[in-house]
Amino acid sequence: MGLVMIKLYHASKTYDNSVPGLVDISLEIKRGEFVFVSGPSGAGKSTLLKLIYGLELPTKGSLIVNGRNLHKVPRSEVPYLRRRTGFVHQDFRLLVAKSVFENVALALKIRGLPKAEIKTRVMNMLSYLKIQHRANFPPLTLSGGEQQRVAIARALIKEPVILLADEPTGNLDPKLAYNIMDLFKEANSQGTTVIVATHDASIIESYHKRTIYLNKGRVVEQ
Numbered sequence: 283m284g285l286v287m288i289k290l291y292h293a294s295k296t297y298d299n300s301v302p303g304l305v306d307i308s309l310e311i312k313r314g315e316f317v318f319v320s321g322p323s324g325a326g327k328s329t330l331l332k333l334i335y336g337l338e339l340p341t342k343g344s345l346i347v348n349g350r351n352l353h354k355v356p357r358s359e360v361p362y363l364r365r366r367t368g369f370v371h372q373d374f375r376l377l378v379a380k381s382v383f384e385n386v387a388l389a390l391k392i393r394g395l396p397k398a399e400i401k402t403r404v405m406n407m408l409s410y411l412k413i414q415h416r417a418n419f420p421p422l423t424l425s426g427g428e429q430q431r432v433a434i435a436r437a438l439i440k441e442p443v444i445l446l447a448d449e450p451t452g453n454l455d456p457k458l459a460y461n462i463m464d465l466f467k468e469a470n471s472q473g474t475t476v477i478v479a480t481h482d483a484s485i486i487e488s489y490h491k492r493t494i495y496l497n498k499g500r501v502v503e504q
């Protein structure tokens with residue numbers, strides 16, 4: 283039995299307008315696991331990923347990520363915890379005033395890597411995702427599927443300990459979708475704990491991984 287990477291214990295998240303995002307969730311994800319989170323629209327998939335990334339706190343119960351109780355981590359420390367966590371937002375959240383290259387390079391710059399190494403690593407990643415020709419463009423000039431791949435590149439370039447991907451293949455054609463999933467699988471085989479939120483049943487069926495099904499904020503099956 284591996285070490286626990288993520289543990290939710292009777293965790294709920296109620297949004298300000300009293301909408302229940304998640305209701306009484308208890309679950310564990312082990313270091314090195316590959317897990318799908320599925321369920322219908324509004325089930326709480328994005329909410330679960332946002333909690334794990336520290337974008338939201340549970341309004342009840344507890345959440346431990348990589349040994350840290352997120353209720354006890356000072357807000358000023360959260361950016362440090364995120365340095366080794368990749369997050370692919372459902373709506374990309376790219377920095378619109380920066381180029382594609384700069385979006386992907388940022389995490390490595392913060393880490394203080396030499397310029398030449400950053401360039402090699404970023405261009406390799408962009409090439410693998412077939413968007414190297416877009417490196418110097420601003421994100422909003424790209425198609426939805428291209429922007430999605432920039433968001434994926436930005437998460438993977440961190441060589442994350444935890445990778446959280448929210449509907450990462452929603453805008454991609456099937457071939458690209460499977461390429462991306464294979465990339466996640468490769469990161470997983472290098473030790474990254476991977477959590478993918480998707481309602482794409484064909485992807486879930488292809489990968490034979492643990493799948494947590496949510497409905498109306500509750501775990502209905504795992």
Ligand SMILES: Nc1ncnc2c1ncn2[C@@H]1O[C@H](COP(=O)(O)OP(=O)(O)OP(=O)(O)O)[C@@H](O)[C@H]1O
Pocket residue numbers: 297298299301302303321322323324325326327328329330372481
């Ligand atoms: N910022 C917010 N403020 C208020 N309510 C929210 C907020 N974000 C999500 N919710 C609500 O929480 C519930 C769960 O939303 P969530 O985005 O987690 O679902 P989801 O499973 O990711 O859905 P989808 O498949 O459409 O992406 C929904 O009822 C939603 O309306």
Ligand SMILES: [Mg+2]
Pocket residue numbers: 327328329372448
């Ligand atoms: Mg969502």
